[in-house]
Amino acid sequence: MSKRARLTALFGVLAALVVVAVIVTVAARPAAVRAASSSEIEVSAGTDDCGHGWADDGRALGGTLAFDVTNTTIAGIEVYLQAVDTQKVYLDLESIGAGAHANARVAIGSGRYRFVCLPADADPAHGPTVRVGPAPPGTALTPGIVPVTRVDLIPPTKAYAAWVASRLPALRQQVAAVAADAEEGDLSAAKRDWLTAHTTYETLGAAYGAFGEAGDAIDGLPGHGLTGFHAVESPLFSGAAAAAVAGPAQKLVSDVDALIAQFPKAQIDPGDMGLRAHEIVEDAIRDVLAGAADAGSGTELATIDANLTGATQALAPLHDILAPRYPQLAATQQSIASTQQLVEGFRGADGTWTRLSALTAAQREHVDAALSETAELLAPVAAICDPRRAP
Template sequence: MSTRARLTAFFAALAALVVVASVLAIVLRPAASGAAAPAAFEISAGLDDCGAGWGPTDGGTAAVPGGDQTFTVTNTTVGGIEVYLQAVDSKRVYLDLESLGAGAHATVRASLGAGRYRFVCLPADADPARGPTVVVGAAPPGSALAPGIVPVTRNDLIPVAKAYTAWVAGRLPALQREVAAVAADAEEGDLPAARRDWLTAHTAYETLGGAYDAFGDLGDELDGLPRHGLTGFHLVESQLWHGAPAADVAASAHTLATLVGRLQAQFADAQLDPGEVALRAHEIVEDAIQDGLTGATDAGSGTELAGIDANLSGAAAALAPLHDVLADRYDALAGTQQAVAQAQALVDSFRAADGTWTPLSALDRTARERVDAALSRAAELLAPVAAICDPRRDS
């Protein structure tokens, strides 16, 4: 299983087993020294008692002081449930508890400003239940209020998935031609040209990271980490940079071209999960740090930085169709795009005018740390994108 597949499986299992608080929707922090203790409430989360324990009991409204609130939320149903704390007027979500099991409870804290709020309980197999409206007063001066987010639904993300799928599909024919050029070079005995064309083809493939999950096992055959066995791109790479005969390179390049042809045919019927594009934008950069920047992707060419450069192009391509979804939900969107561009500009500075790249092993400690810091900053800013765009049910 590839690194990406393992990460996907890990996050899926984690979401199924634990209560998850949205990265942006909730403020979890200890009370400041000398600050008043937060108001504490025992909240029921069920079909008939959603939100009970906070606010009115007779159909009216009740004022609750603003600022820090601590909620112990208990699932009173016989199945799993998701719970929102939502602003009635703006529909922004200030708390999102996922996969709260039957009878389970979770204690969380949020800091709320003045407004009207309610709990919304979303059982797996039933319509949402909405709790009573609660009026929250003004928060004390200096309170660090939870920003809240407008939930993103799967319907919001379907156009994103379609646009990104079309972008990937449009790049596969060029990838096929680029791999065929490697095979033709090798058949003519021109291995220097084959090396140049291999890098062009490989970096083109590395821009497609948002679709890797749809590639399945074929993706591992094409570009699995060298330590897991030399196949696809890395088999050709190893042969080109370790003195294999041109005939062997040509044979492997033809096999690679066949794999790319299979990928093109397979992807013609692919339907990306609408929830995956935002997650992949973040994972692409994480993988660049974990694999590319550690040298795990190298099979002899020393072109890890070229791969990282392509990964950053891929992250930007996955982020682009999310712009309209994120524009009014993520204040740091422009900063995130800038961080990805700045990281790419730094990495690109290690490419010479003739198109050759400085090997990762040739970077001194300061340069490595600068690249690591730039990639880490981009990954940090992309993490909330994945959280914001995690599809939520319409309440």
């Protein structure tokens, strides 16, 4: 299943939240399987006949429409149903094979619409404009969205990469302080400096895809073999001698040096930029809340706090793209902030954090619910920013 197909499935779960083009039912099938039912509108999708078959007189009733779209080309094609005046897309039928059909339902109201056919190796073809009348009262109209292209995502991605790069020198200083503390035998200082360095790294969660093997070396999950921060964490917080901490700490410094050396040559895929904030919070739920990211420090809530900072930083460069496309953007930002405020309530005045296992049942439920709400609100960001071709 393609990334967009997975996101389309997600739309169905989050229908109340997602203000994007939603394909209610899409089923590709060979042309010979069956003819369209009498309630479906047969539409051609090709370079010369795009949109033919729908309202050949140029007018159509509004409301819920069922389309049977046939790819009349000899290669794959993608098809949009677009509002001419706003450029919003109400259907996105992806990867219809040569000669294949796709079924889709959409509810639209008054306006001018057209099909746009996007062959893989040719310019888009625009179908005839159809004037659609008002939908019947009470019709739940399908929301539309102006497609986001890879070109749109390049400036936010560059801005985010620059922010990550700006944080790496501080990270290097912080891990070097941990190593120095261990060499000097000051394990109390090493614990404080380890937490500072680890939370700095955890704010960079959106860049994990660009860190490659260096990221695994620096912060691999404990269950997969102790590396990086966790290789230091385990002896440091279990009462081991300073000598047992010093070696892994020096290795961590070397791993961070390797990351700093490779990061200028690494690239964050603009196509992944919209996924990052959601992935950070989703990983916090799956790994940190489950206890899979702790090797003895009991600082899971500090990690989640840093993850929420990372989600904020990953979301910020996308503001101008999302503001006109996602009415829940402000609610999403508020959810991140309120969840972070909740989590930070478990940090003591001396900088120590309550262990996750020490939370009461009510406190744990509150944290779980807040993070789940934030993840749900961030999910549409990934869908909206999934790059599409310009129609």
